[in-house]
Amino acid sequence: MFEAIAFYLFAFLTITMFIITVTTSQALYALTALAAGMIFISAFFFILGADFLGAIQIIVYTGAVMALYAFGMMFFDTTRSVKEKQGNKFIITGLSTLAAVLVVLIVAAPMVSDNIVALYPAIDTMGNTQNVGLVLFTKxxxxxxxxxxxxxxxxxxxxxxxxxxxxxxxxxxxxxxxxxxxxxxxxx
Amino acid sequence: MDTAYLIETIIKVVVILLIFSALAGIGTYFERKILAFMQRRLGPMYVGPYGLLQVAADGVKLFTKEDIVPTNVVAPIFKIAPVITAATAFMAAAAIPFFPEFTVFGYTVHPIVADVNIGILYILGMMAVGLYGPMLGGMASANKFSLLSAARTAAVFISYEVVSGLAILAPIMMVGSLSLVDFNNYQVGGISHWIVWSQPVAFILFWISAFAETGRTPFHLIANDHEIIDGFGTEYSGMRWGLFFIGEYANMFFISFVIPLIFLGGFGDGSFLGAIGLLAKVAFFFFFFLWTRAAWPDVRPDQLMWLCWKVLMPIAVINVVITGFVMMF
CATH class of the missing domain: 4.10.220 (Light-harvesting Protein)
Known part of the structure; x- marks a missing residue:
């Protein structure tokens, strides 16, 4: 039950954060929401038991987004909204929706037809850090x-x-x- | 997931929150007293015996002060920034084993909230996220001094994250695990088994970068009082400013726990004496933060960058390579 609650909570939070990132015209909101979304994604790794990848997600993306902040600081007055040149909104919305649906289909199709087999299944006696290392340095x-x-x-x-x-x-x-x-x- | 585990976890979380937010307050008292002692002053003396109630007086002042949000700031970010600093400091505490396990009324208590097997990575990551607080506060404040402070935060963060990560890599290679409990068990055989004897360079490097990550004096550029007013804290008042301080002091205590756990044997074999020993080591490292503040001037930002990229990082890389060769042959 806790897994389900955590999953839906973090799914909701992550999607909200990324929606804020793409819709806002305020650079500081966009960057902060992006950082928060990236960190919330790590929760899914923790829920799935991949602690190592979760921690790496936090460390890597805090650093990466921090560099984006530095650019934001150099190019904008981050306390003011940016005036955006907006083209045809319907084309943008349509294309991004289509792209999102396509990505979901591409990833979900092999899962639905059960065609995925783990070539290097995780070894239970080892921690997931060792498992990651093993696959990374052999296959x-x-x-x-x-x-x-x-x-x-x-x-x-x-x-x-x-x-x-x-x-x-x-x-x-x-x-x-x-x-x-x-x-x-x-x-x- | 049974109910007993849930209740135990909630009790542990509440206890850690209460103890360390109180300690953060008392930490300011220690700091003033020790600085006063080293500068031949008396420090706080008027409120209570030896000025001990000064902490309570400060708390009452911070809580009851008017909460001002200036006109031109980005209000939501401005409000959330202090919360990030305080919250991430306590989140990092979730993976720190504060004591050896002990038994109360036949029930074994593990004084660690979540014994994840990547503890040290999680702690470093969470402490890194904590630096978003000063940076967001500085960028949202609509104040040039705050913006300077935010830029310095980003620079310090990006550089010293590299040094602390590389420094800790060598001990991790020796222990072969990322859990702080495993680090402790590796050094269980007494003083001669401490990692500091085989990794003195890594110890010094990690200690230096701990000063940078908590923003303490030789690297206190983020809120440097005599250059940029109070940096990110310039526009803050009342409890929002207080949250920044709670975060900073809690981080100092937690990093003072992490250094002995990795390099100085931690709580040893888990006896009562070992637990007291860990507390003594923590007290020493906390005292050392204050001692440095009394004894050292601040370095310039360009000196900080020079020190990080041209001195500490090459040493850390060489240390990792040498450790690898020694372990291989």
Missing amino acids: YLVPFELAAVMLLVAMVAGIVLAGKKMDRSITLTNDAELEIEKNKKVLS
């Missing part, structure tokens, strides 16, 4: 390593883009030198 080792390489590439690219003047600290340069540089830029 899915290649995708795992590929993802690692992709992230490494992204990191190197990020450092190259951001690190052009990294060896020079603006805090340690004195004001007179900064002023001279500024004038040079204006002149040239």
Whole structure:
């Protein structure tokens, strides 16, 4: 019974949060609702007994959404609503509903016809952290390593883009030198 | 799920909530007294014996003060931010084993609310969510000092989460479990079995990042009084401001429980002496937070970033690699 109560409670909360995220025109509401929704999703992992994935969901998405907040801070006055350019509302609503229905159908069809078999069923004697590790480092080792390489590439690219003047600290340069540089830029 | 388990859990939750929200209040008294002692002052003296009732006076003031929500703030976010800080601090406490299990009238009590097998990840995650409080409060306040504080929160969060995660990875590799009870049982053999002897680097790194995650003095940039007024707390008054404080002090107590449990043997073999030992270690770490505040100046934000990304993170990575090699051969 508790599982059912928790499931419906968190299902309701998650959907409400994501509806707020897409409908509001206030950047702070959208970001906060997105963070809350992402954290509420972890409840489903906990209900299903996948504690490890639940905790990882919390840790990863708090960090990810925190980075979005930083962008929000840089680009908007987050205490004011954003004026949105709205196109044809019927097309947007229709397309998103269609996409949502399609996703549900694609995921639900194999379940309804019972065509899903767990190739690597969870081993009961091990905790779910060990189970995740076992599958990740045997069956899915290649995708795992590929993802690692992709992230490494992204990191190197990020450092190259951001690190052009990294060896020079603006805090340690004195004001007179900064002023001279500024004038040079204006002149040239 | 039987009724006895349900009642036991509810009692445990209520007890932890009551004890630690009271301790958060008394923590402010300790802080003032210790700072006063180190600065050759007397600290609170007038209300009650040795100023002990100052806590009650502060509580009455905070609860009865007018609740002001300024005009230009984003009201719902502004109101929910302090609740996030306080609530997540207590949610993190759910996976901390405060004592060894003991028996009352033939009924064995486990003083941990939820013995999940990923305890340490859950605690770190919940404490990280707690930093949403200062950030949302700062961004919703419509105040430039608050916004600066919010930006610093995001920076501190993104950097020190990396250091604490990498630092704790090495002990996790040794123990082979993420449950704090398993950490404790790994070190049950006495002082020579403590993880701090085999992982001194990880211990120091985790301790440093604990200061950053609770926002205590060497890294007190989030609400730095002499630079940005009170940071995220500038526009807050009354109990909303008080909730931020309860969250911060509760977090200090909980991290003071987590450090000894991981590195310093926790409650040992589970005897009465071991439980007292854990409390003594917690008291030391809490005292150390206050001692640092009296003895150290704050670092600049760019020094904080330099320390995190150019010093602590490489050390943490090297520590993990060395631990891996030692365990392999």
